[in-house]
Amino acid sequence: xxxxxxxxxxxxxxxxxxxxxxxxxxxxxxxxxxxxxxxxxxxxxxxxxxxxxxxxxxxxxxxxxxxxxxxxxxxxxxxxxxxxxxxxxxxxxxxxxxxxxxxxxxxxxxxxxxxxxxxxxxxxxxxxxxxxxxxxxxxxxxxxxxxxxxxxxxxxxxxxxxxxxxxxxxxxxxxxxxxxxxxxxxxxxxxxxxxxxxxxxxxxxxxxxxxxxxxxxxxxxxxxxxxxxxxxxxxxxxxxxxxxxxxxxxxxxxxxxxxxxxxxxxxxxxxxxxxxxxxxxxxxxxxxxxxxxxxxxxxxx
Amino acid sequence: xxxxxxxxxxxxxxxxxxxxxxxxxxxxxxxxxxxxxxxxxxxxxxxxxxxxxxxxxxxxxxxxxxxxxxxxxxxxxxxxxxxxxxxxxxxxxxxxxxxxxxxxxxxxxxxxxxxxxxxxxxxxxxxxxxxxxxxxxxxxxxxxxxxxxxxxxxxxxxxxxxxxxxxxxxxxxxxxxxxxxxxxxxxxxxxxxxxxxxxxxxxxxxxxxxxxxxxxxxxxxxxxxxxxxxxxxxxxxxxxxxxxxxxxxxxxxxxxxxxxxxxxxxxxxxxxxxxxxxxxx
Numbered sequence: 001x002x003x004x005x006x007x008x009x010x011x012x013x014x015x016x017x018x019x020x021x022x023x024x025x026x027x028x029x030x031x032x033x034x035x036x037x038x039x040x041x042x043x044x045x046x047x048x049x050x051x052x053x054x055x056x057x058x059x060x061x062x063x064x065x066x067x068x069x070x071x072x073x074x075x076x077x078x079x080x081x082x083x084x085x086x087x088x089x090x091x092x093x094x095x096x097x098x099x100x101x102x103x104x105x106x107x108x109x110x111x112x113x114x115x116x117x118x119x120x121x122x123x124x125x126x127x128x129x130x131x132x133x134x135x136x137x138x139x140x141x142x143x144x145x146x147x148x149x150x151x152x153x154x155x156x157x158x159x160x161x162x163x164x165x166x167x168x169x170x171x172x173x174x175x176x177x178x179x180x181x182x183x184x185x186x187x188x189x190x191x192x193x194x195x196x197x198x199x200x201x202x203x204x205x206x207x208x209x210x211x212x213x214x215x216x217x218x219x220x221x222x223x224x225x226x227x228x229x230x231x232x233x234x235x236x237x238x239x240x241x242x243x244x245x246x247x248x249x250x251x252x253x254x255x256x257x258x259x260x261x262x263x264x265x266x267x268x269x270x271x272x273x274x275x276x277x278x279x280x281x282x283x284x285x286x287x288x289x290x291x292x293x294x295x296x297x298x299x300x301x
Numbered sequence: 302x303x304x305x306x307x308x309x310x311x312x313x314x315x316x317x318x319x320x321x322x323x324x325x326x327x328x329x330x331x332x333x334x335x336x337x338x339x340x341x342x343x344x345x346x347x348x349x350x351x352x353x354x355x356x357x358x359x360x361x362x363x364x365x366x367x368x369x370x371x372x373x374x375x376x377x378x379x380x381x382x383x384x385x386x387x388x389x390x391x392x393x394x395x396x397x398x399x400x401x402x403x404x405x406x407x408x409x410x411x412x413x414x415x416x417x418x419x420x421x422x423x424x425x426x427x428x429x430x431x432x433x434x435x436x437x438x439x440x441x442x443x444x445x446x447x448x449x450x451x452x453x454x455x456x457x458x459x460x461x462x463x464x465x466x467x468x469x470x471x472x473x474x475x476x477x478x479x480x481x482x483x484x485x486x487x488x489x490x491x492x493x494x495x496x497x498x499x500x501x502x503x504x505x506x507x508x509x510x511x512x513x514x515x516x517x518x519x520x521x522x523x524x525x526x527x528x529x530x531x532x533x534x535x536x537x538x539x540x541x542x543x544x545x546x547x548x549x550x551x552x553x554x555x556x557x558x559x560x561x562x563x564x565x566x567x568x569x570x571x572x573x574x575x576x577x578x579x580x581x582x
Binding site: 010013014019020023024025027028030031032034036039042053054097098101102104105108110112113114115116117118119120121122123124125126128129130131132133134136138139140143144173181185230231233234236237240241254258259262263268271272278279282286287290 | 318327332335346347349350389393396403406412417421423426428429430431433436437450452456510513514516536544565568571572
């Protein structure tokens with residue numbers, strides 16, 4: 001009798017839960033589900049832009065076949081993967097180092113944290129313009145610095161490898177603080193006595209880091225990596241402003257390629273194929289990560 | 302023993318301080334460069350070799366940005382869009398976050414995973430269909446063309462933050478309210494919210510910052526100058542050959558400083574929000 005009653009009560013509460021969630025879930029679904037479905041449909045149809053919108057006709061694999069055969073797409077995929085791998089690796093190493101420094105800092109830690117939050121909260125487009133000014137070939141400060149130390153005056157944004165490096169530097173400047181803050185929060189939760197025990201055992205700082213700090217930080221770092229990887233994979237704002245994907249298409253990320261295909265060249269079908277496959281890669285990456293992360297957590301538990 | 306460790310700590314300090322100084326310079330120098338350039342005269346912004354200090358200091362760039370150009374308009378647009386979307390996100394996110402933290406709904410975990418994926422979904426994949434949709438209902442070049450998509454795309458992360466906060470609030474008071482037959486909205490309003498305001502704050506700052514910096518949708522949906530937001534104005538300013546950096550940085554300083562101050566004042570909430578996901582796993 002009493003279990004029946006509590007069952008009814010539970011069902012009532014669950015209904016209430018759905019009722020409270022409904023407005024949020026409806027807005028999210030309305031704005032995301034239809035566009036995602038439509039983008040997928042566009043990527044497998046012949047798309048004609050008409051005066052009043054698009055008309056889709058027939059099912060075809062030609063958009064994807066165009067995409068797979070395009071040297072630009074293959075390069076954009078390669079560029080996006082390399083860019084993501086390098087920036088995230090540098091950001092994690094540098095961010096962890098900064099967090100270790102800040103944790104040992106006796107005074108002014110709050111001020112440093114506040115300073116770190118400024119690049120994080122900065123509009124990416126402004127960040128891009130700022131670095132564009134720094135890299136400017138005629139009056140950029142980088143030129144002056146390079147000629148002072150006798151390295152000549154490089155054409156930063158006009159040649160392939162320096163342009164890619166320049167983008168990475170701008171990204172690393174903006175996002176390393178984010179990683180540092182997350183890692184720092186993980187660091188301060190590690191109990192002091194762990195280190196004291198290590199000190200008694202005569203472990204060096206380096207050993208203590210790899211034996212104690214790093215294993216305990218791993219879940220925190222893994223989460224930071226996930227967020228950064230997924231974000232970096234959608235790279236758009238920075239190259240749009242700083243290099244327009246150039247020189248040639250050497251800094252053209254998948255998102256820039258899809259944007260150019262759809263908004264500049266009006267190749268909606270192939271553009272949708274690029275955009276949809278990029279999203280698919282992100283979703284697969286996210287699911288794989290969650291699976292590995294949960295398996296690891298269960299093994300450790 | 303104690304003596305030794307204290308001694309060791311003191312020795313480490315100088316190295317740590319040096320490293321901290323390097324970190325400080327790494328972050329602060331580019332910021333200094335932007336602010337300093339905003340206060341140079343327009344001619345000196347393009348000086349070669351560059352001026353390290355603005356001499357003479359000038360507010361001419363600010364005049365050009367705000368009286369000869371429409372950066373004021375862009376900032377107002379950004380404020381309207383970001384405030385409206387943040388308000389919507391907070392209201393809808395609180396209701397959903399509460400439900401997912403407290404009420405026995407089936408499939409909450411699946412929903413949370415889907416929400417996580419939406420919050421990292423590449424915008425480029427939905428921009429064209431959304432553009433077509435907004436055009437069909439006549440919303441291109443309007444505030445709602447950004448407010449509604451921003452609400453939808455930034456809600457998932459806010460729900461995550463809020464749910465985590467609600468999970469940490471003790472149950473007892475709510476249960477007694479429930480037994481007393483209080484209406485659920487009333488329970489949220491008078492029992493949950495007073496305890497959860499740090500979480501609300503964090504969610505608000507995150508959503509606001511996300512709206513304030515969003516570029517791709519703003520660029521695609523609002524082409525008209527009257528509805529451009531700050532990122533679009535900053536990105537499209539200047540021609541292919543010259544970018545008037547002085548004007549641009551004057552506008553940028555005005556766009557960055559208020560957020561910087563906000564983030565600085567509420568740094569604790571921001572940091573706890575940044576780490577909420579990490580802590581909960």
